[in-house]
Amino acid sequence: MTAPADEVPISADVVTALLAEQHPDLAALPVGRRHSGWDMAMYRLGDDLAVRLPRRAASVGSLEAELRWVPELSRGWTFPTQRVVRVGVPGAVYPWPWAVVTWLPGVPASERPLGVEAGPALGRALAEIHVPVPAGVEPPLNREQSVALAERGPGLASALDLVAASAAERGVRLDRAVADAIWAEALAAPVDLPRTWIHADLHPYNLLSDDGRLGGIIDWADVAGGDPATDLGFLWLSLPPDGLAAAVEAYGGVSAATLARARGVALALAAGWAVWEGEELTIATGWRAMVALGVVR
Incomplete structure (x- = not known):
């Protein structure tokens, strides 16, 4: 695209x-x-x-x-x-x-990926961003990211069909059963946190890399109110697995339900990026995230 x-x-x-x-x-x-x-x-x-x-x-x-x-x-x-x-x-x-x-100095993390060492700094940053929206305040609504998790379902199903069809060309296969299990667990997880402020577009193009360290977070045009699990879901696009674990630990207090919702968001994002019609960097990022989620092998 x-x-x-x-x-x-x-x-x-x-x-x-x-x-x-x-x-x-x-x-x-x-x-x-x-x-x-x-x-x-x-x-x-x-x-x-x-x-x-x-x-x-x-x-x-x-x-x-x-x-x-x-x-x-x-x-x-x-x-x-x-x-x-x-x-x-x-x-x-x-x-x-x-x-x-x-x-801000640095290069987009899409060009120079963040390393494990970026995880704690990014987790702490998200904890600072995710402040509950006060009563009486109506934050912007992001039509893609402020939505209920179930609304991502039709797009995810279509993207997974395309992933399955194109996986062989990349020498891998989609484990649909694992993908379905992640999604079912995400849908079953209660929303156990209040609505907070979220960045809502925390992909690698909006993160700066300083030789693998977090150099900054940019582009707040999509700032919105929503489930903090949404921003956490973007971490699968931006960090290696050990860095992701470090980010979640530094964020602190992530419940099993929130982590399940974040994995569901990550699955929907990764599948969509993997079948994106456009820049190969974007597509490759989606496939890497699918591998990290364990749905592509």
């Missing part, structure tokens, strides 16, 4: 024009290379900053949610993450809100 095209012109010249118009004290800083995700474009600005801009109209609300909630939620966080430095508004050359954030 190919990422959608920009719906409006976005370039280094656009970034420079926006800065000159709204934050002229930053306009002389050199604009670096572009980094593109599904929803956002990001340009490095000088040595210490970056500019984030929605690429699609559908992503504007995500940036607005990030700007609304993350500065407040992050006050007590001790892990490296991007901080909002300036907020931009629609301008003459760009129609949507945008932001200047701090730049």
Whole structure:
């Protein structure tokens, strides 16, 4: 699946024009290379900053949610993450809100995988993120990750069929019985935690690797309320098995029910990534997670 095209012109010249118009004290800083995700474009600005801009109209609300909630939620966080430095508004050359954030060194964990040593730091980071949503507060709803576990079932079944059909090409096979058992256990597990804040997109592209150590967590555009088991499920995509165990231990107090739900989320994510139509890095990550879950041998 190919990422959608920009719906409006976005370039280094656009970034420079926006800065000159709204934050002229930053306009002389050199604009670096572009980094593109599904929803956002990001340009490095000088040595210490970056500019984030929605690429699609559908992503504007995500940036607005990030700007609304993350500065407040992050006050007590001790892990490296991007901080909002300036907020931009629609301008003459760009129609949507945008932001200047701090730049973090490192490379995406999709390119340089996290090692076992990253597990404890990532587990502690998730424990800091997963603060219960206060009564009376309505957090953003993530249509993919704030859902009940059972809603992932149809997509999982279709993905597992495709995994089974393509496993032989990779010299492996899908153990459907193991997959079905993981999913059944996840569905049977009670939701034993209150709704918390979650990152909701904690895959390796949104984690920075510093030679295998956790260099930071980025891209809070999908921040939402949900089951903390959702973020924990992403760990199977991002860590080797020993690192995963270390993350869960450092997180602390993970019940058997929460771990079962996390494994169910991990299974749905891994199967979907394994049959992704696009970048091989994404596909390979899904297959590795399926092996770690014990459903592919």
